[in-house]
Amino acid sequence: MLNPLVSTNWLAGYLKEPDVVVVDASWYMPAAGRSGHAEYLKSHLPGAVFFGIDEIADKTTTLPHMLPTPEEFAHAVGALGIAETDTIVVYDEAGVFSAPRVWWEFSAMGARNVRVLDGGAPKWRAEGRPTQAGEVRRPAKVFHPNFRLGLVADFFAVLNLTRSKARTIVDARPADRFKGEAPEPRPGLKSGHIPGSLNMPVGNLTVDGKMRTANELKAVFEQAGVDVTKPIVTSCGSGITASTLALALRIAGAGDVAVYDGSWTEWGSRDDAPVEK
Known part of the structure; x- marks a missing residue:
């Protein structure tokens, strides 16, 4: 790779x-x-x-x-x-x-x-x-x-994942936003996370502006319950740090990672999107 x-x-x-x-x-x-x-x-x-x-x-x-x-x-x-x-x-x-x-x-x-x-x-x-x-x-x-369609996930694909569990959803937002304990920086969005998703705050992936090593990233993901051998979709606030998460997963050895492009800006604004806290 x-x-x-x-x-x-x-x-x-x-x-x-x-x-x-x-x-x-x-x-x-x-x-x-x-x-x-x-x-x-x-x-x-x-x-x-x-x-x-x-x-x-x-x-x-x-x-x-x-x-x-x-x-x-x-x-x-x-x-x-x-x-x-x-x-x-x-x-x-x-x-x-x-x-x-x-x-x-x-x-x-x-x-x-x-x-x-x-x-x-x-x-x-x-x-x-x-x-x-x-x-x-x-x-x-x-x-x-x-x-490369397989690198991109849209709203309906992610909505389906909340039922099928065919991919692990990993969210790069800070823990307090993921838990719904802190408001979103963009106005009008609900607080919380996509049902069934796991949290990996993007700040855990770097040290002094550099990516952690592959072994360090593997350990960080394992600790968060993320199996890098399984298909994954990453999410965040608006698709920026979800991409950093996708990069880190690639370095850690993940082979099937898509980014939810709309991320929480889309999910948190829709009435038909279920939310967990």
């Missing part, structure tokens, strides 16, 4: 290869008052293009940053100079936070070799490595999408 992570040392050695594309996927919760793109323009890894998680998204729904159609995705990333055959290295300015979301999106759309920079930009900068400012424009390419 392809290791979904690369180190800063690896990237430094391959940075100038023509088929290696570096992607800044920095994104922040609306309440943070930060703009990933504005910060990208001030400073980013050499040659990196910016992937706007809220911009390259389905504009026909009120749910945040849902996957666009394969054709829309292909058009957007092709304009960034990315083909499905490139080696795509995604990073963010938080360490490992929003980059896994874009790793998952590229994977779902058929990219053959997409990785996440372990430790992200903070580790890169701490090591005194070079950065640059301004927009990077690569020559446009053609991205041929090959949508």
Whole structure:
């Protein structure tokens, strides 16, 4: 199984290869008052293009940053100079936070070799490595999408899982939100969790902005009752940290993991969605 992570040392050695594309996927919760793109323009890894998680998204729904159609995705990333055959290295300015979301999106759309920079930009900068400012424009390419349906779960698939138990549902939100003891940051959502789901707060998966080792992750999942040998669906608030959970599960050896794209923003807003506390 392809290791979904690369180190800063690896990237430094391959940075100038023509088929290696570096992607800044920095994104922040609306309440943070930060703009990933504005910060990208001030400073980013050499040659990196910016992937706007809220911009390259389905504009026909009120749910945040849902996957666009394969054709829309292909058009957007092709304009960034990315083909499905490139080696795509995604990073963010938080360490490992929003980059896994874009790793998952590229994977779902058929990219053959997409990785996440372990430790992200903070580790890169701490090591005194070079950065640059301004927009990077690569020559446009053609991205041929090959949508991998098995990596994506929608509302009705997850609703069915609450009855069939055919997949384990794992929720990346903090424990107090999962238990329904704390309100959701997005207004108008119910509190609690999808019936039968397990909780794995995303903060348990990283240390100092880097992913835990495969053995550490296996132990963390085992302690939470998650069997990585069984099919899994991940969820969170809006599909961002569910992707980090999917990345961690891959590293831990899971072979069948889908992300519930709408996550709690969709589930917690629907009257037909059962909720446990």
